Amino acid sequence: MTVRSRPPSYCVVGGGISGLVTAYRLRMAAGPDASITLFDPADRLGGVLRTEQIGGQTVDVGAEAFIARRPEVPALLAELGLAGRQVGTTGVRPLIFAGGRLHPMPQGTLQGIPANAASMTGLVDAPTVARIADERARPLPWRRGADPAVAELVGDRFGSQVVARSVDPLLAGVYAGSAATIGLRSSVPTLAAALDRGARSLTDAVREATSGLGPPPGAGSVFGAVDGGYRVLVDELIRRAGFGWAQVGVRRIEGAGRGWTLIDDDGGHSHADAVVIAVPAPLLPGIVEPFAPSTAAAARRIAxxxxxxxxxxxxxxxxxxxxxxxxxxxxxxxxxxxxxxxxxxxxxxxxxxxxxxxxxxxxxxxxxxxxxxxxxxxxxxxxxxxxxxxxxxxxxxxxxxxxxxxQYGPGHADLVAQLRAGLPPTVAVAGGYLDGIGVPACVASGTRAAASVAVATAAE
The missing domain is CATH 3.90.660.20 (Protoporphyrinogen oxidase, mitochondrial; domain 2)
Known part of the structure; x- marks a missing residue:
C-alpha cells in the first residue's frame, strides 16, 4: 500500500438522510483536510426528511418516526449531542378501518400477522377465526431460504381477510405497497428466520418471532421522533460534515484514471477519488451505466x-x-x-x-x-x-x-447483492431501496457506504 500524497476527495450524490450520513461519516473518517462535495438539485437538503410550519406548529411532512428499538438513530442523535431531543409517543394505539367500520388494532401481531385466533376476533369473520385457530394442525410446506410474497403465505395459512384487513394496512403504511407485492424476507425477516429454523406452523413462527420483540431499551415507546422535527438532525449533520453543496444533479459518472469524473446536469465536470451514490433507485441506472451496466440493470428491476x-x-x-x-x-x-x-x-x-x-x-x-x-x-x-x-x-x-x-419484492436481497457486486471498490451506493425502508436503515446504509469507500481509498 502506498502513502497518499494528498488528502482524499469524495463526492456524494444525493442529499437525503443516506447521503448526509455518508458525508458526515466520511468527514469523521478522513479528517478536516479531505474534500467532500455533495450534489443535490433540491431547494433544501434532507430528502424525505422535510419539516414545515403548519398551523404555527412544527410538522414532519415526509418520514415521521423511527423504530426506537433499532440502535442507529438513537446512537446517531447521542453522537451529535441531540439525545435530549428524542421523544416518544403518548402510547395511544391506532385503529383499522375494515368492513366499513373502525376496529382496534389487534394485539400481538407481527406486521399484522396474528399469533393467535383471538386477536382477529371482530376484525375478520368467524370462518377465518376458525381457520387461524386450526392452522397449527395443518402441515406447513416450507422451503428453507424461500421468499414468497407475504400474501401468498399468509393468505394460504390464515385466509384472504387476514391479508386484506390486518396485513395490507400495515404494509401500505410502510411501503405504499401490498402484501401481494412485498417479499416476506424484507418485510418480516424475523418470521422468515423462524420458519427457516424449523417452525412447524405459521402460528408457531409468529410466536417465536415476536417473543424477542420487547420494548426499546430504557424506554416505553416503540416509535421515536425528534423534538423540533427531523430538520434538527439534518441541520446538525450538515454542520458537522462540512461539505460543499453543489446544487445540481449528476447526469453520469465516468472513470478517470484512478478516480472518477462526475458530469452534472449543467455540463460541469468534477473529480473525486471515490463516490457514494445516494439517490432513489430510478435515478441510479443513468448515473452508473457507463461503468457498471449490471448495477444499472439490477436497479431498473426495483419498482x-x-x-x-x-x-x-x-x-x-x-x-x-x-x-x-x-x-x-x-x-x-x-x-x-x-x-x-x-x-x-x-x-x-x-x-x-x-x-x-x-x-x-x-x-x-x-x-x-x-x-x-x-x-x-x-x-x-x-x-x-x-x-x-x-x-x-x-x-x-x-x-x-x-x-x-x-418496493421490496420477493428476492429483493439477492437483487441488491447483484447491484452492489457490479460496482468497483471506490464507488458505493446508499439509500432506502437497499437494506430497508425507514430512517434507521438509511442511517445504516450511509454508514456502510462511507466505510466502504474510505477503506478503498486508503488502500490505493
Whole structure:
C-alpha cells in the first residue's frame, strides 16, 4: 500500500438522510483536510426528511418516526449531542378501518400477522377465526431460504381477510405497497428466520418471532421522533460534515484514471477519488451505466411507488378519537390509505389538532395526477366518513413524494447483492431501496457506504 500524497476527495450524490450520513461519516473518517462535495438539485437538503410550519406548529411532512428499538438513530442523535431531543409517543394505539367500520388494532401481531385466533376476533369473520385457530394442525410446506410474497403465505395459512384487513394496512403504511407485492424476507425477516429454523406452523413462527420483540431499551415507546422535527438532525449533520453543496444533479459518472469524473446536469465536470451514490433507485441506472451496466440493470428491476400527503391543522378541540391514527384495509371506499392523528400520537402543542392523511399505493398514479384541491376535498370526505366531522382547517399543506417508495419484492436481497457486486471498490451506493425502508436503515446504509469507500481509498 502506498502513502497518499494528498488528502482524499469524495463526492456524494444525493442529499437525503443516506447521503448526509455518508458525508458526515466520511468527514469523521478522513479528517478536516479531505474534500467532500455533495450534489443535490433540491431547494433544501434532507430528502424525505422535510419539516414545515403548519398551523404555527412544527410538522414532519415526509418520514415521521423511527423504530426506537433499532440502535442507529438513537446512537446517531447521542453522537451529535441531540439525545435530549428524542421523544416518544403518548402510547395511544391506532385503529383499522375494515368492513366499513373502525376496529382496534389487534394485539400481538407481527406486521399484522396474528399469533393467535383471538386477536382477529371482530376484525375478520368467524370462518377465518376458525381457520387461524386450526392452522397449527395443518402441515406447513416450507422451503428453507424461500421468499414468497407475504400474501401468498399468509393468505394460504390464515385466509384472504387476514391479508386484506390486518396485513395490507400495515404494509401500505410502510411501503405504499401490498402484501401481494412485498417479499416476506424484507418485510418480516424475523418470521422468515423462524420458519427457516424449523417452525412447524405459521402460528408457531409468529410466536417465536415476536417473543424477542420487547420494548426499546430504557424506554416505553416503540416509535421515536425528534423534538423540533427531523430538520434538527439534518441541520446538525450538515454542520458537522462540512461539505460543499453543489446544487445540481449528476447526469453520469465516468472513470478517470484512478478516480472518477462526475458530469452534472449543467455540463460541469468534477473529480473525486471515490463516490457514494445516494439517490432513489430510478435515478441510479443513468448515473452508473457507463461503468457498471449490471448495477444499472439490477436497479431498473426495483419498482417504486409515489405518495401524496395532506397535512391539516384543525381547530383546537375538534373531536377526534384518542388513538394514534387509522390504517385502511385494502378495497375500502376511503381515499386515504392511512391517517395519523399527530396531536394524539405525539402530544398536542398549541391550539390546533394536527393530522396527516396519506394517499397513493403502488401501481396507481394518484400522487402524480390528482390536484391539490381534489386531495384536500378527499381528506375532508374521509374525515367525515370516519369521524363524522367536517371542520374548516386553520392551515393545510399538500406534499408529494414521487417515486420515493421502493418496493421490496420477493428476492429483493439477492437483487441488491447483484447491484452492489457490479460496482468497483471506490464507488458505493446508499439509500432506502437497499437494506430497508425507514430512517434507521438509511442511517445504516450511509454508514456502510462511507466505510466502504474510505477503506478503498486508503488502500490505493
Amino acid at each position: 417504486v411507488a409515489s405518495t401524496a400527503l395532506v397535512v391539516l391543522a384543525l381547530p383546537g378541540g375538534t373531536p377526534l378519537p384518542e388513538h394514534s391514527g387509522v390504517l385502511v384495509a385494502s378495497a375500502e371506499r376511503l381515499h386515504a390509505k392511512a391517517i395519523t392523528l399527530t396531536s394524539r400520537k405525539w402530544g398536542r402543542r398549541g391550539n390546533v389538532e394536527l393530522l396527516r392523511l396519506s394517499f397513493g399505493r403502488f401501481g396507481d398514479s394518484l400522487a402524480r395526477n390528482t390536484s391539490d384541491e381534489e386531495l384536500l376535498s378527499w381528506a375532508a370526505d374521509d374525515l367525515a366518513d370516519l369521524f363524522g366531522i367536517r371542520p374548516d382547517p386553520e392551515d393545510c399543506l399538500v406534499q408529494r413524494w414521487i417515486d420515493a417508495m421502493p
